[in-house]
Amino acid sequence: MTQQTLTVFLAGRSELSLKKLQLELQGIPHAVIESLWIPAVEVDPLGYLTTRPDIVVLELGVDPDAELANLGKTPLHLRPVIFLIGPPDNTVLMRKALQAGVRDYFVRPADANEVAAALRRVVKEKLESGSRYGQLNVFMNAKGGSGATLIASNVAHIMSAELGIATALFDFDFQFGSVGLNFDLHATHTTAGVISDIDEVDLVALEAYMSKHRSGLSVLTHSSQEISLPGEIPEAKVKRLIELSRRLFDQIVVDIPRLFDPVLARVIDEADRFVLVMQQSVAHVRDTKRLLQILRNDMNVPDQRLLVVVNRYSERSSMSLAELKQTLRFNHVYALPNDYQNVAQSTNIGQPLLEFAANAEITRGLISLAELLTGRQRRPAKNLIQRLFPFLD
Template sequence: MSRVVLAGADAELTRRVQDAVDGDVHALPPGRLPGDPTRLFEQLVDGELPDVLLIGTLAPQAEVLTLAGRLDVQCPGISVVLVAEPSPELWQAAMRAGIRDLLPPTAGPAEIAAAVDRAGSAAAGRRRVLRPTQETASYTGRVITVASPKGGVGKTTVATNLAVGLTAAAPQSTVLVDLDVQFGDVASALGLLPEYTLPDAVHGPASEDTMVLKTFLTQHPSGLYAVCGAESPAAGDAVTGPDVTRLLAALAREFRYVVVDTAPGLSEQTLAALDRATDVVMLSSMDVPGVRGLRKELDVLRELCMIPAGRHVVMNLADPRGGLSVRDVETAIGTGVDVVLPRSAAVPPSTNQGVPIIASGRRDPVVKELRRLVARFAATPLVQPGRYRAKHRAAS
């Protein structure tokens, strides 16, 4: 039996669905459907993802279509079934959004069970097809550059947690590059003792042969690979913009995700990383100096035409006592804020211990928001469908 999550349903539909799947369904509370799949699944027990998302008539169809379209891209192993009055127009819109099936509002338990079985089989088939492709694909990876105009805003913390989170989604397929060439501390944040560092990776034999380059990487216990920062500022200064361009191009051919931690401001190396990036995470602390610096940096990058299509604005160290709201920040920078990371007393100890908080197993609001950031890049669910029925019954 497939794992089923039910949304937008009244009590009567909930009863029929429970009858159809022998009670093995997680019904979400009523309310608006979020457009972001990660927001939807944050409401689930232990973060388990379903095989089938069944949506009832209480959810507005426009919201359903938006959510289904995003699920089809971000979580292809989940099938969506919509309960609605079928019409040719709705069928066409549903097919475009990737909805697997439509059920009439009067559907009984037998009809619902048959639709769930079809959708569950389709979800399982897509996962079987996608998994070998993901494991054997020839990569032209996403280069995700984490940038900020100022220091002290948690850039390395965000970059390391993002990289470790993506490693969970793509084991052995993520690499983190420390491009703070003078004072990079990725190695410290990950608890690594690298044999080779950034200058070794861009000079000598590693710069000429990708197979050699991979032997110069340092591996984290999570499966993440890292190009750690230089041992001294003088050694780091020997790394040029063209060196960075060649390095990132080589890594993107070998890894699905290349996460780049940069120095504050717009150094030659940071500009090279931005020029190569498919995505940029623009990071700021949630205070007036940080927000003003971010606005200036965004203005400069717009003038240089160096903001890639994948732009993600992240506010770190958010504190309601600081006096700034997200709306204030958005007004100041002239664009939306995508992720807000709250200030957390658990982050400094995790950094000092070299254990990214996203891998610590802690239940902390900042971990929840870091996972939302990771989910913006992961092409497949971060949590694979597991033994949902057993857990759900135990919790019932």
């Protein structure tokens, strides 16, 4: 349901400037403006909030870099819209703020008219689009054949079928995408085709364009007759597809190839969680380490948004999970057990593992991974009475 009133917190260390700005911003339609004084020693502004507002206008304190780092720890889908007021002539800080997902940056002392205009735009957008803002989960192989497509497909299916979440699955491998094979689905509208027409697509049309699996999962994949070359997919249209999808679904899972180009860089930049899939070998460790370096240092993706998944993990391997974490210098590592037979058979017949082998160890691992990404637990199994009389739920 569309919100009728949005809460705006003005947060900072100076009570005087907060009260002054609050008075100047009163009267914005559909917005309740409140001020929140934050102690000077507090460097985690969002952590200090006891309630979650819709919008925060934060005046940075004496340690803006630390505050900005703490803002990046909270996934985008769990954050309010954030505007920052900070020091002038600090272009590095401004750039980091925008890369961290901050909506806008105002130079101190902020012009109340500029802040008011920005708030009106956001309030209008939120009232028109509703409160849904789906989480974007991006999966990529650290090395070819690691299993990212299979894991992304099954995690998306579990989110929909087991966790009861409105979920979409996008195949962004525009040349060799194979997501549809995991569901025995044949594309009626392809990913590239929808992106091409996205300027004329609204929420109703987007939902209609997507292939539907019996679980309720919505899928955009490719035709075997279609191939898109690098440079043919406009970055701006991909951004528009993501924006629409966030308003239509609570979870969006995107499978991308191991490639860095402007389009995929945009997808990575938009991601709330980026999942890098590897296996237990020296070659996989080398490539994973290199990719983590690129993501952290060159693309400024914070560790809180990164997750490494070790596929086909075996405790009998010479590389333990603890040793992998130490070698990668990265602690957010999740292991999926090796179950070649069930995985191969389910893929060959186009049936997700939750349907093909619901009690297998690999399926339980994938359910736990879906729970980790969404923060939602699986629905409890129904008892006999509930199954016989579903209207009693």
